Amino acid sequence: MTLFSAWSEIVADWAPSFPQQRTLQRAVRQALGALVCVGRRCLSRIIWTQGRQQRSWSSEYFLHSRCRWEPQTLFAGVWRRALPYCPGRLVGVAVDDTRLRKTGLAIPQARYHRDPLSPPFHVNLMRGLRFLQASLLLPLHRRAHASCRALPVRFEEAAPLKKPSRKADAKVWQEYKKMRKLHNLSQRFVQSVAPLRQALDEAGGAAKLLVLALDGSFCNRTCFRAPRDRTELIARARKDARLCERAPQPSRRFYALSTFTPEQIRQNKSHLWKQTKLFYGGKRRRIRYKEVAPVYWRRGAGQIPLRLFIVAPTPYQKRKSSKLYYRQPAYLLTTDLKHSAPQLLQFYFDRWQIEVNHRDEKDTLGVGQAQLWNVDAVPKQPALVVAAYSALLLASLQAFGTERTQAYQALPRWRRKAHRPSCLDLVTLLRKEMVDHPQCPQSLGFQLTDRALTHAADA
Numbered sequence: 001m002t003l004f005s006a007w008s009e010i011v012a013d014w015a016p017s018f019p020q021q022r023t024l025q026r027a028v029r030q031a032l033g034a035l036v037c038v039g040r041r042c043l044s045r046i047i048w049t050q051g052r053q054q055r056s057w058s059s060e061y062f063l064h065s066r067c068r069w070e071p072q073t074l075f076a077g078v079w080r081r082a083l084p085y086c087p088g089r090l091v092g093v094a095v096d097d098t099r100l101r102k103t104g105l106a107i108p109q110a111r112y113h114r115d116p117l118s119p120p121f122h123v124n125l126m127r128g129l130r131f132l133q134a135s136l137l138l139p140l141h142r143r144a145h146a147s148c149r150a151l152p153v154r155f156e157e158a159a160p161l162k163k164p165s166r167k168a169d170a171k172v173w174q175e176y177k178k179m180r181k182l183h184n185l186s187q188r189f190v191q192s193v194a195p196l197r198q199a200l201d202e203a204g205g206a207a208k209l210l211v212l213a214l215d216g217s218f219c220n221r222t223c224f225r226a227p228r229d230r231t232e233l234i235a236r237a238r239k240d241a242r243l244c245e246r247a248p249q250p251s252r253r254f255y256a257l258s259t260f261t262p263e264q265i266r267q268n269k270s271h272l273w274k275q276t277k278l279f280y281g282g283k284r285r286r287i288r289y290k291e292v293a294p295v296y297w298r299r300g301a302g303q304i305p306l307r308l309f310i311v312a313p314t315p316y317q318k319r320k321s322s323k324l325y326y327r328q329p330a331y332l333l334t335t336d337l338k339h340s341a342p343q344l345l346q347f348y349f350d351r352w353q354i355e356v357n358h359r360d361e362k363d364t365l366g367v368g369q370a371q372l373w374n375v376d377a378v379p380k381q382p383a384l385v386v387a388a389y390s391a392l393l394l395a396s397l398q399a400f401g402t403e404r405t406q407a408y409q410a411l412p413r414w415r416r417k418a419h420r421p422s423c424l425d426l427v428t429l430l431r432k433e434m435v436d437h438p439q440c441p442q443s444l445g446f447q448l449t450d451r452a453l454t455h456a457a458d459a
Contacts, residue, residue: 006395013077031388041366051447064377071383079203085138092137092347094354100368101128109159132158135354141279144402150353155386157379158188186222213351224301234334239263262331288312360423
């Protein structure tokens with residue numbers, strides 16, 4: 001099986017999402033062109049990569065602005081095909097937001113956001129689009145000597161409300177402040193939990209428990225107090241969060257009067273450190289952690305019992321001859337009180353793989369570089385590329401397994417210890433297969449050659 005054939009089988013599951021066969025072929029062509037395109041991923045350059053630069057381009061833009069299709073349904077096939085890689089009862093999904101830079105003033109959903117790359121001593125602003133992404137965590141370390149692989153299974157727009165003019169009257173501002181509490185990022189996350197649970201059930205995981213790994217921005221009362229169905233949360237908490245225990249019986253008070261913080265528990269010698277081994281950084285490593293349960297977060301989760309994990313700082317060396325440095329400790333709160341601590345901690349350590357997804361999507365695949373301004377087209381085109389990227393990662397697992405085999409290009413001398421293929425390795429192999437076997441993509445109306453790739457890059 002080749003990478004292209006495995007990818008084609010996965011994207012064939014997109015058929016129910018589109019009203020006609022020709023729109024399905026057009027979507028698959030654009031997705032494939034976005035993967036193999038060289039240079040900036042503008043829609044015009046993607047069309048040129050397909051060899052259709054002498055045809056009308058209107059239908060390529062109408063696919064996103066006029067054709068009615070739901071982007072989130074493109075991930076249904078990934079759920080169904082990737083679920084066998086998740087043994088056991090727990091299924092981990094990492095959730096995080098990301099921002100795509102935009103400069104056009106005619107894009108309705110574009111807003112000014114805090115630039116995550118700004119220095120800590122000076123907050124900068126960036127104009128762009130905000131998306132909420134969920135990635136399924138595949139524990140490949142149970143099968144081979146490979147790190148976890150995250151497959152995107154949801155990519156939806158989460159634009160904040162537009163601020164009214166400073167000259168607007170008081171009623172407009174009052175309505176804006178009221179609606180802002182109902183249309184923030186935490187509310188969008190709460191609304192996405194039920195579709196994630198439904199997608200897992202439809203993929204055959206009704207008996208499995210969904211565990212959502214979150215960062216600190218989702219550790220708040222909105223996320224923790226929302227109703228959940230067979231879903232648990234594990235999120236990074238502040239070190240100064242005020243926690244407490246249950247009041248001793250027969251008191252009528254629910255919360256105990258004495259409170260404590262996670263930092264105080266870390267420094268308290270009466271709570272002993274435990275040890276376990278987790279897979280991260282290419283091998284199994286020993287970590288130390290503390291566990292306190294049940295605890296209550298009065299201002300956050302309310303009367304919902306929680307479980308507190310404190311992960312000790314991890315030592316590391318910048319060079320073999322340098323001294324040991326220590327990272328910051330991690331404070332985690334989870335709603336799961338039953339399952340073992342190593343399972344839950346492994347999910348949070350694997351959450352970092354969604355950051356790898358963000359880097360691949362922006363740097364390697366150029367998600368968000370297409371120049372669209374229609375209110376319906378703006379969220380659809382990035383979701384199409386992310387769905388194609390997710391199918392590409394899954395196709396590599398089905399075609400060649402979890403490790404980096406001889407099918408990929410030889411590594412350079414400065415990179416000898418890669419145990420799994422990168423996104424650039426997959427794109428390079430996909431281009432090679434399409435150029436060596438041009439009859440494969442011809443059924444899609446795709447004409448790809450080495451010369452066409454270079455000409456499209458110069459367009």
